[in-house]
Amino acid sequence: MRSAKRYDALIIGSGASGGMAAKELTARGFQVLVLEAGPPVNPARDFSTHTWPYQMMYRGFGPPGWKLQEQWMQDTASFYSRHFYVKDSEHPYTTDPGKPFMWVRARIVGGKTLHWGRLSWRLSDLDFKAASHDGFGDDWPISYEELAPYYDQVEEFIGVSGNADGLPHVPDGKYMPAMPMNCGENLLRKGAEKTGRLAIAMRVAMLTGQPKPFMKGRRKCHYCGHCGDGCDVNAMFNSVASTLPVAAATGRLTLRPNSIVRHIITDTNTGKATGVAFVDRVTREEQEAYARVIVVAASTLESTRILLNSKSRHHPQGLGNSSGVLGHYLVDHFGGIGASGFFPILAGRDPINEDGKATGIFIPRFRNLDAKTRHPKFLRGYGFECGSGTSMFPGMARRLISGFGPEFKKQVRRYYTAPVGMTVRAAMLSRFENYAEIDPDGVVDAWGVPVLKMHIQYSDNELEMAKDAADTSEEILRAAGAEVVSTGGQLTAPGRIIHELGTARMGNDPKTSVLNKFNQMHDVSNVFVTDGAAFVASANHNPTLTILALTIRACEYLTGEYKRGNL
Amino acid sequence: MPIRIMELQRNTSRAPAKLHTIHGLLRGRTFEGEFDAGEKTYRFSFAPAVCSLVQNKLVLRGRMTIQSPQSGLRQLDDVAARLIAAQGGVAGSPIRRQLLTGTAQTAQTATSDQKMEQEKGPETELQPGLHAFDSPRRDELGRPVVESTGSLAFVGVLYFHLSPLDAPALGIPMNLERVQLGGRLAPTDDTARDLQLLFSDLVAALDGERPDEKAASASLEIINRILKG
Numbered sequence: 180m181r182s183a184k185r186y187d188a189l190i191i192g193s194g195a196s197g198g199m200a201a202k203e204l205t206a207r208g209f210q211v212l213v214l215e216a217g218p219p220v221n222p223a224r225d226f227s228t229h230t231w232p233y234q235m236m237y238r239g240f241g242p243p244g245w246k247l248q249e250q251w252m253q254d255t256a257s258f259y260s261r262h263f264y265v266k267d268s269e270h271p272y273t274t275d276p277g278k279p280f281m282w283v284r285a286r287i288v289g290g291k292t293l294h295w296g297r298l299s300w301r302l303s304d305l306d307f308k309a310a311s312h313d314g315f316g317d318d319w320p321i322s323y324e325e326l327a328p329y330y331d332q333v334e335e336f337i338g339v340s341g342n343a344d345g346l347p348h349v350p351d352g353k354y355m356p357a358m359p360m361n362c363g364e365n366l367l368r369k370g371a372e373k374t375g376r377l378a379i380a381m382r383v384a385m386l387t388g389q390p391k392p393f394m395k396g397r398r399k400c401h402y403c404g405h406c407g408d409g410c411d412v413n414a415m416f417n418s419v420a421s422t423l424p425v426a427a428a429t430g431r432l433t434l435r436p437n438s439i440v441r442h443i444i445t446d447t448n449t450g451k452a453t454g455v456a457f458v459d460r461v462t463r464e465e466q467e468a469y470a471r472v473i474v475v476a477a478s479t480l481e482s483t484r485i486l487l488n489s490k491s492r493h494h495p496q497g498l499g500n501s502s503g504v505l506g507h508y509l510v511d512h513f514g515g516i517g518a519s520g521f522f523p524i525l526a527g528r529d530p531i532n533e534d535g536k537a538t539g540i541f542i543p544r545f546r547n548l549d550a551k552t553r554h555p556k557f558l559r560g561y562g563f564e565c566g567s568g569t570s571m572f573p574g575m576a577r578r579l580i581s582g583f584g585p586e587f588k589k590q591v592r593r594y595y596t597a598p599v600g601m602t603v604r605a606a607m608l609s610r611f612e613n614y615a616e617i618d619p620d621g622v623v624d625a626w627g628v629p630v631l632k633m634h635i636q637y638s639d640n641e642l643e644m645a646k647d648a649a650d651t652s653e654e655i656l657r658a659a660g661a662e663v664v665s666t667g668g669q670l671t672a673p674g675r676i677i678h679e680l681g682t683a684r685m686g687n688d689p690k691t692s693v694l695n696k697f698n699q700m701h702d703v704s705n706v707f708v709t710d711g712a713a714f715v716a717s718a719n720h721n722p723t724l725t726i727l728a729l730t731i732r733a734c735e736y737l738t739g740e741y742k743r744g745n746l
Numbered sequence: 747m748p749i750r751i752m753e754l755q756r757n758t759s760r761a762p763a764k765l766h767t768i769h770g771l772l773r774g775r776t777f778e779g780e781f782d783a784g785e786k787t788y789r790f791s792f793a794p795a796v797c798s799l800v801q802n803k804l805v806l807r808g809r810m811t812i813q814s815p816q817s818g819l820r821q822l823d824d825v826a827a828r829l830i831a832a833q834g835g836v837a838g839s840p841i842r843r844q845l846l847t848g849t850a851q852t853a854q855t856a857t858s859d860q861k862m863e864q865e866k867g868p869e870t871e872l873q874p875g876l877h878a879f880d881s882p883r884r885d886e887l888g889r890p891v892v893e894s895t896g897s898l899a900f901v902g903v904l905y906f907h908l909s910p911l912d913a914p915a916l917g918i919p920m921n922l923e924r925v926q927l928g929g930r931l932a933p934t935d936d937t938a939r940d941l942q943l944l945f946s947d948l949v950a951a952l953d954g955e956r957p958d959e960k961a962a963s964a965s966l967e968i969i970n971r972i973l974k975g
Contacts, residue, residue, distance in 0.1 A: 247932035248771060251902065252836065267903075268769035268779075271928055272833065276950040277899040279834035463763055516890055620830040622905045623926060627766040632831065642889040649890055669883060669893040672836045 186212040186433070187741075189455060189470035191440050191485065194290020195723050196476035196710040196730045198418030199333075201426040203734035204474075209741075210431050212468055213423075214438040214457060216477070217265075217286030220293065220419055226409030227259045232571070235259070252281050254675055255294065259408040263293045269625040273618050273632040280633035281674035282480065288436050290478065291677070292417035294407040297383040297538070298564075298721040299339045301330050301350040305548065306718035313547065313558045316609050319715045320687045320696035323350065329728035337416035337727070338394065341382030349379075349543045349720075355388035357381075358400075361533045363522055363567020363599050364540045370659020374651075376545050378565065381538045384416035384723075396420060404535035404570060435468075437461050439626050442489040443473055443498050443706065450493030452706050458626045472705045472737060472746050476730070479711035480509075480615055483682040484631050486693075486708070487617050497617075499683065499693045499700040499708075507614040508681040509635050510607040510717040515671035516645045517563065517602035518652035520663040525597040533596070539566030542601070542655070544719055546647070556643040561605030561719050563652060569595050599661050603648040606719040607673075608640050609681055635673045645670050678722055683712035698733035705746040709733050762913070765920040769928040772938045775973055777929045784919040789813040792827065792908075792927060797969050799962065802952060804829035804945075808973075810911065817917035827906035827927055832949045835902030835931075836894045901946040904929040937972060944969050 187209040190197050197213060204211050232239040241258035250256050253264040265284045274280050285291040305312060307319040307326075327350070334353045343351035357380035360368065368378035385406075390397045400414035413420035426432040437460035444454045444467065454469035475482045483506055489498035497505055544560035547553055554560075573591050580590040618632040653666040673679075686692025689701035698713050700706040709730040711722050740746050768790060770779030776793040790813070794806035810825040883891045894900070906929060911922035931946075933939040944965045951962035 244932075244934070248930070251930070251932065254836075268928060268930070269767070271767070271903065271905060273831040273905065274834040276832065276901070276946075276954040277834065277895050279836045279894040279899070281836045515893065618831055620905075621907070622831045623766050625767045627764060636895070637892060642885070642887075646889040667884075667890055669891055672893050672895070675836065675893075 184469070185454075186210050186468070186470040188212070188472045188474060188737075189214065189468060190474040190476055191455065191482070192216075192290060192475075192477040192710070193288050193418055193423065193434065194285070194476065194478060194710075195292050195295075195418065196726050197290070197474070198292065198422035198426070199727050199730040200474045200476055200709055200734055201432055202422040203731055204738070205426040205429040205431040207734070207738045208431070209738075211426065211433065212470060213432065213434045214440060214455065214468065215286075215288050215290075215434065215436045216439045216460065216481075217288065217290075217436060218460070219436045220288045222409060222411060222419070225262060226411045228403060228405045228408050228411040230259065230408070253283050254281055255283060255407065255677070257407070259405075260294055263287055263409070270630075271622055271624060272630045273620075273622055275632075275634060278634065278636050279672045279674075280635055281672050282633070282679070283674065283677045284478065284481070288423070288434070289417050289419040292723075293409055293419065295417075295723060296721060297385055297406065297415055298541075299334070299337075299341070299352075299382050299384045299724040300720035301327075301352055302718050302720060302725050303348045303350050305348045305544075306716065306720070309559065309716055309718075315558050317686065317691070317715055320685050320692075326725070326728050326732065329732045330724065332731055333724060333727040335391075336393070337384050337421060338386045338388075338390070338397070339382055339384050339724075340380075340387040342380050344377075344379045346377070346379075346543060348548055352382070354382065355386060358383070358385075358387060358536055358538050360540055361536065361568055361596070362525060362528075363596065364565065366522055366524070366661075367565055367567060367599055367601075367655070367659045368540060370657075370661070371542050371655050373658040374655050376542050376655065378540045378542050381541050381564070383538045385538075386414045393425070394421070396424065402535035402537075404537045406537045438466075439628065440477070440485050441626075441628055442485060443475075444469075445489070445491050445493060445498065445703070447492065450491070450703065452498070452703055458628070460626070463626065472707070472741065474733075474737075475706065475708045475712075476710045479679045479682060479714075480631060482708055482710055482712045483615060484617070484629075486683065487615075487631075488629055494702065499702045499706065501702050502690050502693065504611075504684065504691060505693050506616050506682050507611050508609040508684050508715075509613045509615055509633070509673075509679065510609050510681050510714075511635075511673045512676045512678045512717055512719060513605050513607060513637065513641055513645065513670045513673070514602050514676050515668045516605075516648045516652070517600065517668060518649070518656045518663055518666040519598070519600035520656055520661040520665070521594060521597040522567070522599060522659075522661050523597070524660060527593050528596055530592055530595040534568055534570050536568075539564060541565065546644075554647065557640045557647065558608065559606040559640070559644070559719065561603045561644055561648050563601045563648075563655075564604055565599070565601045567596075567599040569598055573598075599656065599659070601652045601656065603645070603652070604676070604719055604721075605641065605644050605648060606717050608638060609684075609716045610638065613673075615682055633674075637670060637673070641670065678711075678717065680711040680714040680717050680722055683708045684715045685713050686715065697736040698729060699736070699740075704740075707733050707737055762919060762921045765918070765922055765925050767926045767928060769930065771930045771932060772941060774935055774937045775941070775975070777927065786815050788815070788918065792825065792929075794827065794973055796973060797966060799952075799966060800828070804948060804952070804966075806906070810908075810916075812916045812918065814917040820916045822912060822916065825911065826909040827929075828909075829904055829949075830907050830926075831905045832901045832953070833903040833905070834894060835900045899946065899950070900931075900942060901949050902931055904931065904945060904949075940972060941969065944972070 398412035487497040770777035794808035
């Protein structure tokens with residue numbers, strides 16, 4: 180069964196990149212079809228921003244064992260937000276013994292933007308040209324200067340709060356006012372400075388100032404602290420509130436939810452893409468849709484899965500894989516290492532209403548910036564995400580306070596503003612041997628689509644970095660005057676930080692990369708991959724801002740090529 | 747302006763749809779779960795009675811029971827489930843304990859430290875993305891270890907291909923010629939916990955970096971003993 184219509188552009192995915200591509204291409208006059216694998220989202224029904232625990236069965240924790248049955252890999256899914264995430268039972272993937280990978284996925288209109296962490300950092304040439312800096316791996320085919328104007332456009336459109344801090348390796352952008360630091364965070368900032376490190380306000384995609392005229396339906400953040408459950412005032416950037424409505428307003432957007440793409444269809448003569456084959460998630464009907472250009476934005480690994488599943492006579496190893504690089508250079512950031520404790524100076528202070536600030540402070544990378552900061556045991560670097568205070572369920576109670584009843588409650592109140600924690604966000608080196616492939620033993624998902632098998636583990640570089648981060652976090656916390664309760668920890672398994680990147684990387688050489696510097700496939704000129712799959716290296720910063728900037732840039736280039744008849 | 751939703755024709759094909767996957771949790775010795783077919787929900791259980799290695803792959807054989815909303819209980823015996831792949835666990839691994847048989851060298855006695863580890867979930871209260879730091883472990887070079895690897899490794903899901911199932915006999919209006927069973931190992935009882943450890947050891951012995959036939963055979967022997975009750 181097929182759709183008679185041939186669209187100008189077909190976009191796979193409606194998350195950060197897919198939504199931005201829809202906005203950009205409809206604005207440039209394209210008739211666009213967006214296929215989203217998951218269901219539509221209805222904020223009035225699906226967001227539970229202001230739902231109190233006592234309004235929920237099991238006080239919001241869900242029935243015992245619910246997560247183990249359906250969503251054991253969806254680390255950040257809570258019973259409030261579980262419908263934003265896939266059911267692992269329907270969406271398997273496989274791993275090697277002892278090499279776990281945690282794949283957190285959102286198949287829903289809006290994708291992971293419905294519950295993302297919102298941290299919005301620009302990468303710098305320390306990241307784009309990392310190989311030239313330290314000799315490992317490959318440089319990106321673009322520089323910061325080339326991407327900077329697109330970062331400007333993204334920040335202007337989505338709204339990012341933050342400060343201009345003047346750090347060359349964390350370039351400044353166009354910001355709304357930063358969220359203020361609380362007492363504990365100011366103490367931690369001073370402690371970091373004592374050890375020669377800086378601590379800055381996190382830059383987050385949340386409206387802290389008056390929404391601009393084009394931000395229709397969006398309001399200022401009111402600090403309720405439930406961003407991950409769906410933001411009912413649209414203060415946080417997501418596709419559903421931001422990019423997709425703007426695209427729809429052009430009258431040129433068609434969105435089809437519940438459409439699971441099996442593969443990209445190619446012309447048997449030319450090898451160029453002509454459309455996609457997809458299955459309806461609900462009815463399980465097999466369907467096809469056609470377009471002149473395909474934009475693959477299904478999320479890093481889903482995009483690569485679709486490309487690997489798109490084998491044909493012209494593309495026997497999968498679409499765009501003449502180099503054999505597709506699926507390789509898989510990276511994530513790692514976390515799980517840090518320190519936590521509490522500030523005795525804040526214990527006993529009257530609790531104040533500061534627990535809804537859904538962000539904290541950041542200690543930017545301080546290793547391997549130059550010869551003076553070079554570390555003898557590892558390349559690249561890491562930063563710390565830090566925060567102080569407590570939220571609705573005071574987790575510090577479990578470790579700091581024992582007992583029950585009135586005395587327990589008294590102690591919880593006593594320590595309410597005192598906890599402090601630091602956790603690392605660290606770069607992982609891009610290595611060919613970390614990769615995803617179509618499961619060679621034929622495992623499929625609930626719709627019969629072949630799944631991925633992940634092969635990924637950390638190298639000595641990451642382990643040495645973790646050791647340094649564990650030691651440094653404790654040093655900073657003690658310098659800040661905190662009583663340290665725990666240090667060290669375990670590195671998160673790859674995937675858990677949900678910054679999976681690479682696998683269809685950009686490059687100037689078609690023999691060692693899948694995409695050119697404009698996210699266009701070397702092998703098939705009318706296919707663009709605009710999500711995190713295009714990354715050459717991970718840096719140590721959250722990737723979404725860069726994904727959005729790359730998407731705008733790719734769409735600008737795509738439009739020019741389309742008009743010139745090159746696609 | 748509302749987003750336009752794409753409409754396509756309805757499929758009029760009469761061929762029965764394929765059931766690709768079913769998913770069950772290991773409870774005791776039995777995988778239990780449910781699946782949807784033809785707008786109805788069916789409960790199923792697969793109770794392996796014996797296991798063996800065929801061409802270096804684990805094969806479980808046992809009884810498949812389907813509870814149909816219309817036809818009641820239906821059973822098929824000697825259903826084979828051939829292990830094709832596995833997924834390593836991340837979250838809470840099982841409490842390591844001495845098997846009741848007392849013969850498995852790979853299962854470890856639970857310690858209070860290990861037990862504590864099971865009981866601690868991710869610490870996310872302070873800020874989104876923060877994680878627990880309270881289980882520091884170091885490798886021989888003094889570096890932190892990676893969760894769910896090394897001595898903490900375990901298998902979370904076993905993916906099996908089932909032998910072709912007789913759909914009419916089971917009362918299911920779907921093509922059941924090639925059904926994949928996802929067997930989730932999230933034990934809540936001692937038998938399932940023992941089996942998870944043994945399946946984990948078996949998978950490591952068969953598909954790990956250093957395949958070990960002797961270890962695989964030892965695990966297989968104990969699994970068979972447990973399956974026989």
